[in-house]
Amino acid sequence: MGVAMETNYNEEDKYYRAKKKVENIKGFYGNLVSYILVNIFLIGINLYTSPDHLWFYWPLMWWGLGVVFHGMKVFEVFPAFGKDWEEKKIKEFMEKERDSKNKWQ
Incomplete structure:
Protein backbone atom coordinates (compact mmCIF):
# COMPACT_ATOMS: atom_id res chain seq x y z
CA MET A 1 0.00 0.00 0.00
CA PHE A 75 13.49 27.02 -21.27
CA GLU A 76 16.34 26.05 -18.91
CA VAL A 77 19.18 27.17 -21.15
CA PHE A 78 21.45 26.87 -18.12
CA PRO A 79 20.04 23.77 -16.40
CA ALA A 80 22.69 23.96 -13.68
CA PHE A 81 20.60 26.74 -12.14
CA GLY A 82 17.18 25.25 -12.95
CA LYS A 83 14.58 23.71 -10.66
CA ASP A 84 16.59 20.54 -10.04
CA TRP A 85 19.51 22.63 -8.83
CA GLU A 86 17.21 24.63 -6.53
CA GLU A 87 15.67 21.49 -5.05
CA LYS A 88 19.08 19.88 -4.57
CA LYS A 89 20.34 22.98 -2.72
CA ILE A 90 17.21 23.15 -0.55
CA LYS A 91 17.64 19.49 0.47
CA GLU A 92 21.32 20.09 1.13
CA PHE A 93 20.58 23.04 3.44
CA MET A 94 17.81 21.12 5.21
CA GLU A 95 20.18 18.20 5.85
CA LYS A 96 22.86 20.55 7.20
CA GLU A 97 20.30 22.16 9.51
CA ARG A 98 19.10 18.74 10.73
CA ASP A 99 22.66 17.50 11.29
CA SER A 100 23.54 20.69 13.13
CA LYS A 101 20.53 20.33 15.47
CA ASN A 102 21.30 16.63 16.08
CA LYS A 103 24.91 17.45 16.89
CA TRP A 104 23.92 19.72 19.80
CA GLN A 105 21.13 17.61 21.28
Missing part, protein backbone atom coordinates in the same frame (compact mmCIF):
# COMPACT_ATOMS: atom_id res chain seq x y z
CA GLY A 2 2.84 2.38 0.80
CA VAL A 3 4.38 1.90 -2.64
CA ALA A 4 1.08 2.63 -4.40
CA MET A 5 0.68 5.85 -2.42
CA GLU A 6 4.25 6.85 -3.21
CA THR A 7 3.69 6.19 -6.92
CA ASN A 8 0.47 8.21 -6.80
CA TYR A 9 2.28 11.05 -5.07
CA ASN A 10 5.02 10.95 -7.69
CA GLU A 11 2.43 11.14 -10.47
CA GLU A 12 0.77 14.09 -8.75
CA ASP A 13 4.16 15.69 -8.30
CA LYS A 14 4.99 15.13 -11.99
CA TYR A 15 1.63 16.63 -12.99
CA TYR A 16 2.20 19.67 -10.77
CA ARG A 17 5.69 20.22 -12.22
CA ALA A 18 4.44 19.86 -15.80
CA LYS A 19 1.56 22.27 -15.10
CA LYS A 20 3.94 24.78 -13.52
CA LYS A 21 6.27 24.53 -16.52
CA VAL A 22 3.36 25.18 -18.92
CA GLU A 23 2.33 28.21 -16.83
CA ASN A 24 5.90 29.51 -16.97
CA ILE A 25 6.01 29.07 -20.76
CA LYS A 26 2.66 30.88 -21.11
CA GLY A 27 4.03 33.69 -18.95
CA PHE A 28 7.09 33.98 -21.15
CA TYR A 29 5.03 34.15 -24.34
CA GLY A 30 2.77 36.77 -22.73
CA ASN A 31 5.84 38.81 -21.87
CA LEU A 32 7.20 38.39 -25.42
CA VAL A 33 3.92 39.48 -27.07
CA SER A 34 3.69 42.51 -24.74
CA TYR A 35 7.31 43.38 -25.53
CA ILE A 36 6.67 43.29 -29.28
CA LEU A 37 3.38 45.21 -29.22
CA VAL A 38 4.47 47.89 -26.75
CA ASN A 39 7.76 48.46 -28.54
CA ILE A 40 6.06 48.78 -31.94
CA PHE A 41 3.83 51.41 -30.32
CA LEU A 42 6.84 53.20 -28.76
CA ILE A 43 8.74 53.19 -32.06
CA GLY A 44 5.68 54.71 -33.75
CA ILE A 45 5.35 57.41 -31.09
CA ASN A 46 9.08 58.20 -31.26
CA LEU A 47 9.18 58.43 -35.06
CA TYR A 48 5.98 60.49 -35.16
CA THR A 49 6.74 62.97 -32.38
CA SER A 50 10.52 63.38 -32.51
CA PRO A 51 12.16 61.65 -35.48
CA ASP A 52 15.32 63.72 -34.98
CA HIS A 53 15.78 62.38 -31.43
CA LEU A 54 15.53 58.60 -31.31
CA TRP A 55 14.96 57.12 -27.86
CA PHE A 56 12.87 54.00 -28.62
CA TYR A 57 15.93 51.75 -28.59
CA TRP A 58 16.40 52.16 -24.81
CA PRO A 59 13.22 50.33 -23.74
CA LEU A 60 13.70 47.99 -26.71
CA MET A 61 17.17 47.07 -25.47
CA TRP A 62 16.59 46.84 -21.70
CA TRP A 63 13.21 45.14 -21.82
CA GLY A 64 14.60 42.88 -24.56
CA LEU A 65 17.41 41.84 -22.25
CA GLY A 66 14.81 40.98 -19.62
CA VAL A 67 12.83 38.93 -22.16
CA VAL A 68 16.00 37.03 -23.13
CA PHE A 69 16.80 36.17 -19.49
CA HIS A 70 13.18 35.22 -18.86
CA GLY A 71 13.30 32.85 -21.85
CA MET A 72 16.61 31.38 -20.72
CA LYS A 73 15.13 30.63 -17.31
CA VAL A 74 11.85 29.21 -18.64
Whole structure:
Protein backbone atom coordinates (compact mmCIF):
# COMPACT_ATOMS: atom_id res chain seq x y z
CA MET A 1 0.00 0.00 0.00
CA GLY A 2 2.84 2.38 0.80
CA VAL A 3 4.38 1.90 -2.64
CA ALA A 4 1.08 2.63 -4.40
CA MET A 5 0.68 5.85 -2.42
CA GLU A 6 4.25 6.85 -3.21
CA THR A 7 3.69 6.19 -6.92
CA ASN A 8 0.47 8.21 -6.80
CA TYR A 9 2.28 11.05 -5.07
CA ASN A 10 5.02 10.95 -7.69
CA GLU A 11 2.43 11.14 -10.47
CA GLU A 12 0.77 14.09 -8.75
CA ASP A 13 4.16 15.69 -8.30
CA LYS A 14 4.99 15.13 -11.99
CA TYR A 15 1.63 16.63 -12.99
CA TYR A 16 2.20 19.67 -10.77
CA ARG A 17 5.69 20.22 -12.22
CA ALA A 18 4.44 19.86 -15.80
CA LYS A 19 1.56 22.27 -15.10
CA LYS A 20 3.94 24.78 -13.52
CA LYS A 21 6.27 24.53 -16.52
CA VAL A 22 3.36 25.18 -18.92
CA GLU A 23 2.33 28.21 -16.83
CA ASN A 24 5.90 29.51 -16.97
CA ILE A 25 6.01 29.07 -20.76
CA LYS A 26 2.66 30.88 -21.11
CA GLY A 27 4.03 33.69 -18.95
CA PHE A 28 7.09 33.98 -21.15
CA TYR A 29 5.03 34.15 -24.34
CA GLY A 30 2.77 36.77 -22.73
CA ASN A 31 5.84 38.81 -21.87
CA LEU A 32 7.20 38.39 -25.42
CA VAL A 33 3.92 39.48 -27.07
CA SER A 34 3.69 42.51 -24.74
CA TYR A 35 7.31 43.38 -25.53
CA ILE A 36 6.67 43.29 -29.28
CA LEU A 37 3.38 45.21 -29.22
CA VAL A 38 4.47 47.89 -26.75
CA ASN A 39 7.76 48.46 -28.54
CA ILE A 40 6.06 48.78 -31.94
CA PHE A 41 3.83 51.41 -30.32
CA LEU A 42 6.84 53.20 -28.76
CA ILE A 43 8.74 53.19 -32.06
CA GLY A 44 5.68 54.71 -33.75
CA ILE A 45 5.35 57.41 -31.09
CA ASN A 46 9.08 58.20 -31.26
CA LEU A 47 9.18 58.43 -35.06
CA TYR A 48 5.98 60.49 -35.16
CA THR A 49 6.74 62.97 -32.38
CA SER A 50 10.52 63.38 -32.51
CA PRO A 51 12.16 61.65 -35.48
CA ASP A 52 15.32 63.72 -34.98
CA HIS A 53 15.78 62.38 -31.43
CA LEU A 54 15.53 58.60 -31.31
CA TRP A 55 14.96 57.12 -27.86
CA PHE A 56 12.87 54.00 -28.62
CA TYR A 57 15.93 51.75 -28.59
CA TRP A 58 16.40 52.16 -24.81
CA PRO A 59 13.22 50.33 -23.74
CA LEU A 60 13.70 47.99 -26.71
CA MET A 61 17.17 47.07 -25.47
CA TRP A 62 16.59 46.84 -21.70
CA TRP A 63 13.21 45.14 -21.82
CA GLY A 64 14.60 42.88 -24.56
CA LEU A 65 17.41 41.84 -22.25
CA GLY A 66 14.81 40.98 -19.62
CA VAL A 67 12.83 38.93 -22.16
CA VAL A 68 16.00 37.03 -23.13
CA PHE A 69 16.80 36.17 -19.49
CA HIS A 70 13.18 35.22 -18.86
CA GLY A 71 13.30 32.85 -21.85
CA MET A 72 16.61 31.38 -20.72
CA LYS A 73 15.13 30.63 -17.31
CA VAL A 74 11.85 29.21 -18.64
CA PHE A 75 13.49 27.02 -21.27
CA GLU A 76 16.34 26.05 -18.91
CA VAL A 77 19.18 27.17 -21.15
CA PHE A 78 21.45 26.87 -18.12
CA PRO A 79 20.04 23.77 -16.40
CA ALA A 80 22.69 23.96 -13.68
CA PHE A 81 20.60 26.74 -12.14
CA GLY A 82 17.18 25.25 -12.95
CA LYS A 83 14.58 23.71 -10.66
CA ASP A 84 16.59 20.54 -10.04
CA TRP A 85 19.51 22.63 -8.83
CA GLU A 86 17.21 24.63 -6.53
CA GLU A 87 15.67 21.49 -5.05
CA LYS A 88 19.08 19.88 -4.57
CA LYS A 89 20.34 22.98 -2.72
CA ILE A 90 17.21 23.15 -0.55
CA LYS A 91 17.64 19.49 0.47
CA GLU A 92 21.32 20.09 1.13
CA PHE A 93 20.58 23.04 3.44
CA MET A 94 17.81 21.12 5.21
CA GLU A 95 20.18 18.20 5.85
CA LYS A 96 22.86 20.55 7.20
CA GLU A 97 20.30 22.16 9.51
CA ARG A 98 19.10 18.74 10.73
CA ASP A 99 22.66 17.50 11.29
CA SER A 100 23.54 20.69 13.13
CA LYS A 101 20.53 20.33 15.47
CA ASN A 102 21.30 16.63 16.08
CA LYS A 103 24.91 17.45 16.89
CA TRP A 104 23.92 19.72 19.80
CA GLN A 105 21.13 17.61 21.28
